[in-house]
Amino acid sequence: MPDDTKPRQPPEPQPRSVPPRPRVKLTIDDREVEVDAGTNLLEAARAIGVQIPHYCYHPRLSITASCRMCLVEASNSPKPVPACQMPATECLVVQTRSALVKEAQRATLEFLLLNHPVDCAVCDQAGECKLQDYYQEHDAQPSRLAGPKIQKEKRRVLGPLVTLDQERCILCTRCVRFMCEVAGEPQLGVFGRGSHEAIDTFPDKPLDSNYAGNTVDLCPVGALTNSDFRFTARAFFLTATPSVCTGCARGCSVWLDHFNGETYRYRPRENVAVNGPWMCDVGRLSYKPLVHDRALEVKIGRAGEGRTAEGREAARFAIEKLKPLAGSERLAFVASPTASVEDLLATFRLASEGLKLKRVFVSGRAADKGDRLLLREDRNPNRLGLDWVAQAFGLKVEPFERLVEEIDAERVKGVLAVGEDVPTDPKLVASLLLNLDPVIVLATNLGPVAGMGHVLLPSCPCSEDDGTFVNFEGHAQRFVAAYRTRGQSRPHWTWAATLLEELGVEVGWRSARDVFAELAPRVAQLAGFDWASAPGYLTHPRGLRTLPAAADARHGIHRERS
Amino acid sequence: MPYKVSNEKLTLREQAYLPEMIRGLGVTARHFLRNLFTRRDPAPEILDREGPCQITTVQYPEEKVEYPPGYRGLHRLVPREDGSPRCVACYMCATVCPAQCIYIEAGEYPADDPSAPNRVIERYPTKFVIDELRCIVCGFCVEACPKDAIRMDTGLHAVSSEERRAFMLEREALLRGPAVEHPSDPWRKREDSSAPEHGEKEAHRRISPRKNGG
Numbered sequence: 001m002p003d004d005t006k007p008r009q010p011p012e013p014q015p016r017s018v019p020p021r022p023r024v025k026l027t028i029d030d031r032e033v034e035v036d037a038g039t040n041l042l043e044a045a046r047a048i049g050v051q052i053p054h055y056c057y058h059p060r061l062s063i064t065a066s067c068r069m070c071l072v073e074a075s076n077s078p079k080p081v082p083a084c085q086m087p088a089t090e091c092l093v094v095q096t097r098s099a100l101v102k103e104a105q106r107a108t109l110e111f112l113l114l115n116h117p118v119d120c121a122v123c124d125q126a127g128e129c130k131l132q133d134y135y136q137e138h139d140a141q142p143s144r145l146a147g148p149k150i151q152k153e154k155r156r157v158l159g160p161l162v163t164l165d166q167e168r169c170i171l172c173t174r175c176v177r178f179m180c181e182v183a184g185e186p187q188l189g190v191f192g193r194g195s196h197e198a199i200d201t202f203p204d205k206p207l208d209s210n211y212a213g214n215t216v217d218l219c220p221v222g223a224l225t226n227s228d229f230r231f232t233a234r235a236f237f238l239t240a241t242p243s244v245c246t247g248c249a250r251g252c253s254v255w256l257d258h259f260n261g262e263t264y265r266y267r268p269r270e271n272v273a274v275n276g277p278w279m280c281d282v283g284r285l286s287y288k289p290l291v292h293d294r295a296l297e298v299k300i301g302r303a304g305e306g307r308t309a310e311g312r313e314a315a316r317f318a319i320e321k322l323k324p325l326a327g328s329e330r331l332a333f334v335a336s337p338t339a340s341v342e343d344l345l346a347t348f349r350l351a352s353e354g355l356k357l358k359r360v361f362v363s364g365r366a367a368d369k370g371d372r373l374l375l376r377e378d379r380n381p382n383r384l385g386l387d388w389v390a391q392a393f394g395l396k397v398e399p400f401e402r403l404v405e406e407i408d409a410e411r412v413k414g415v416l417a418v419g420e421d422v423p424t425d426p427k428l429v430a431s432l433l434l435n436l437d438p439v440i441v442l443a444t445n446l447g448p449v450a451g452m453g454h455v456l457l458p459s460c461p462c463s464e465d466d467g468t469f470v471n472f473e474g475h476a477q478r479f480v481a482a483y484r485t486r487g488q489s490r491p492h493w494t495w496a497a498t499l500l501e502e503l504g505v506e507v508g509w510r511s512a513r514d515v516f517a518e519l520a521p522r523v524a525q526l527a528g529f530d531w532a533s534a535p536g537y538l539t540h541p542r543g544l545r546t547l548p549a550a551a552d553a554r555h556g557i558h559r560e561r562s
Numbered sequence: 563m564p565y566k567v568s569n570e571k572l573t574l575r576e577q578a579y580l581p582e583m584i585r586g587l588g589v590t591a592r593h594f595l596r597n598l599f600t601r602r603d604p605a606p607e608i609l610d611r612e613g614p615c616q617i618t619t620v621q622y623p624e625e626k627v628e629y630p631p632g633y634r635g636l637h638r639l640v641p642r643e644d645g646s647p648r649c650v651a652c653y654m655c656a657t658v659c660p661a662q663c664i665y666i667e668a669g670e671y672p673a674d675d676p677s678a679p680n681r682v683i684e685r686y687p688t689k690f691v692i693d694e695l696r697c698i699v700c701g702f703c704v705e706a707c708p709k710d711a712i713r714m715d716t717g718l719h720a721v722s723s724e725e726r727r728a729f730m731l732e733r734e735a736l737l738r739g740p741a742v743e744h745p746s747d748p749w750r751k752r753e754d755s756s757a758p759e760h761g762e763k764e765a766h767r768r769i770s771p772r773k774n775g776g
């Protein structure tokens with residue numbers, strides 16, 4: 001485990017670290033720029049804000065210079081050279097906008113589009129496609145192809161998450177290189193020859209890597225599509241909000257793409273300290289609980305016999321039931337490390353100061369297989385955060401098995417649970433809870449455990465409120481509310497505040513930020529963490545940045561997929 | 563052009579007034595009796611009407627004047643020849659619609675089902691709803707459609723009902739009218755979305771030199 005004395009704030013993304021090299025001076029478009037020797041011209045130009053169009057180049061992958069979109073004129077070559085492959089040298093003079101370069105770009109695009117099916121109306125990439133962007137910018141002429149276009153397979157299911165349209169592929173081989181170099185599972189290859197070349201998997205070997213989804217993000221065109229996201233929403237409708245993946249303890253930085261108060265997909269967000277620019281497929285699909293089977297109604301009474309109620313009434317009822325057990329060992333406080341730091345701060349305050357409890361039983365999702373790249377065995381995004389908060393409130397952290405033992409021994413009479421995830425079979429846990437009274441559950445999703453609550457207070461997940469997760473290495477990461485809370489669901493901290501008020505404790509929290517400001521100073525490890533300036537926090541005042549549905553609110557990083 | 567006013571003296575008959583008035587009444591009575599006892603040609607185009615009857619009224623709604631071409635009536639989703647909608651659920655109409663009255667959900671024809679309507683374009687609208695009460699009949703959706711899949715050529719413009727719900731036209735209600743196919747439609751070039759067999763592998767040899775010098 002890392003030292004958990006201070007949260008480490010992920011630094012801003014930086015180019016690949018290289019050992020110090022001599023600096024060279026060169027001229028790009030009549031402007032002088034100084035870079036490390038060996039930096040390629042594309043990056044050198046980017047340093048002074050000159051964008052050179054490119055497809056196959058990716059800063060994290062090896063360089064093949066196969067697409068030829070990045071051709072520039074350089075003083076050390078009689079012909080245009082690919083900027084992605086050309087190292088910067090002293091006194092080099094580079095032209096990126098000369099007539100020759102423009103003609104080279106136009107001709108390259110014409111060739112790339114020669115056999116392209118131009119089915120943008122069907123294509124998932126429309127709106128974030130580099131072919132569309134560059135065609136507008138550099139080509140803008142009708143096709144001059146006289147014969148029929150070469151037809152390839154339009155719907156090749158490569159694996160569980162990826163579907164390939166070979167006709168749209170421009171053979172940049174980013175996907176092939178990614179699978180070889182980063183994922184370390186060379187499952188893709190280029191097959192065929194000439195115009196019949198196509199990306200494919202090897203016979204009977206599907207693209208089933210846990211990192212296959214990244215090839216979809218890497219593909220600059222619409223060839224590789226995400227089978228899960230396929231055809232569900234148009235990319236130009238989606239708004240991206242910085243968030244954190246809740247799939248495992250790594251907590252990859254992600255963009256949460258949403259539209260009309262619904263999450264459609266996760267995409268990795270570059271964060272050198274945590275996940276680089278990648279994320280795994282398990283995490284990619286972990287947005288689903290944000291959308292499906294959500295608990296949206298306040299319920300009094302167990303599933304089947306319950307009734308819906310107002311939040312305040314349910315809170316009063318819950319406190320009436322909890323009060324007799326306050327301060328006793330017979331009331332178990334259960335918290336899930338899937339809740340954010342803010343939620344835990346507020347609920348732990350409720351448990352320790354409101355209900356005078358001494359222990360917290362940690363629930364959360366069961367561990368599962370991890371891998372060598374990103375995926376961790378611990379499938380909870382905030383375990384370290386929970387430990388820190390428990391320490392700050394002087395609560396003893398007990399494992400979930402202990403709770404099961406105590407219920408079996410009939411030493412526990414009532415349960416207050418924050419989060420409905422349990423590390424064992426939820427049906428089994430539900431049967432254990434059956435004989436307990438009261439069971440108060442703050443749950444984001446419906447299920448056997450949530451159904452056992454005498455009071456069910458619906459909570460909202462990370463898509464609907466601001467908050468912080470602390471990953472297993474101690475990186476505290478902020479996520480930002482994407483849209484309004486659904487139904488009657490409220491953040492855990494809101495319910496904690498309501499319950500505290502019913503106990504007669506006045507709390508003035510109006511947002512997660514207030515909770516953090518008031519309670520985080522107790523957590524020694526969070527002392528250096530600036531809530532508002534954490535990476536990914538777009539400086540916006542309280543509340544949502546409401547945008548018209550079609551507005552392109554995406555962050556700059558999104559548009560320039562490098 | 564100024565009129566030339568004739569200052570002719572009135573005849574005695576005209577000065578007597580009454581006979582001329584009776585003559586005028588006669589004209590009126592002649593028209594009245596002719597229109598009363600002859601059959602009216604119901605052709606909606608007035609200039610095309612035949613027969614002695616001279617009534618020019620169009621008995622709307624039993625008779626309707628034909629709309630000029632380009633007139634924007636109720637929407638329809640244009641079917642292909644196999645009856646499936648031409649629409650590929652690209653959301654262009656929903657995007658452009660200023661009244662935001664088009665709602666679409668996209669789906670995918672199953673890859674392995676040969677009876678699925680069209681397997682060259684996998685995408686189709688599982689749901690396509692137009693709220694005709696909100697529609698401002700601007701026709702932008704028709705202009706925006708890249709697939710000629712939505713048209714306003716039904717010639718219907720005054721659909722009536724007693725419930726609002728009846729104006730939420732679903733896919734089934736919208737999909738009607740004559741089928742439309744274009745030579746450029748992708749399903750005319752191949753069977754399904756798998757890679758077709760190429761007789762000649764070398765691409766440059768498949769482009770046959772055009773006859774008559776192009």
Ligand code: SF4
Nearest residue numbers: 169170172173175219
């Ligand atoms: S599928 Fe996409 S990423 Fe792979 S070679 Fe083709 S265009 Fe490049």
Ligand code: SF4
Nearest residue numbers: 659697698700701703
């Ligand atoms: S005619 Fe205009 S208002 Fe009506 S559906 Fe089409 S785009 Fe919308």
Ligand code: FES
Nearest residue numbers: 054065067068084
């Ligand atoms: S050749 Fe340089 S980006 Fe492809």
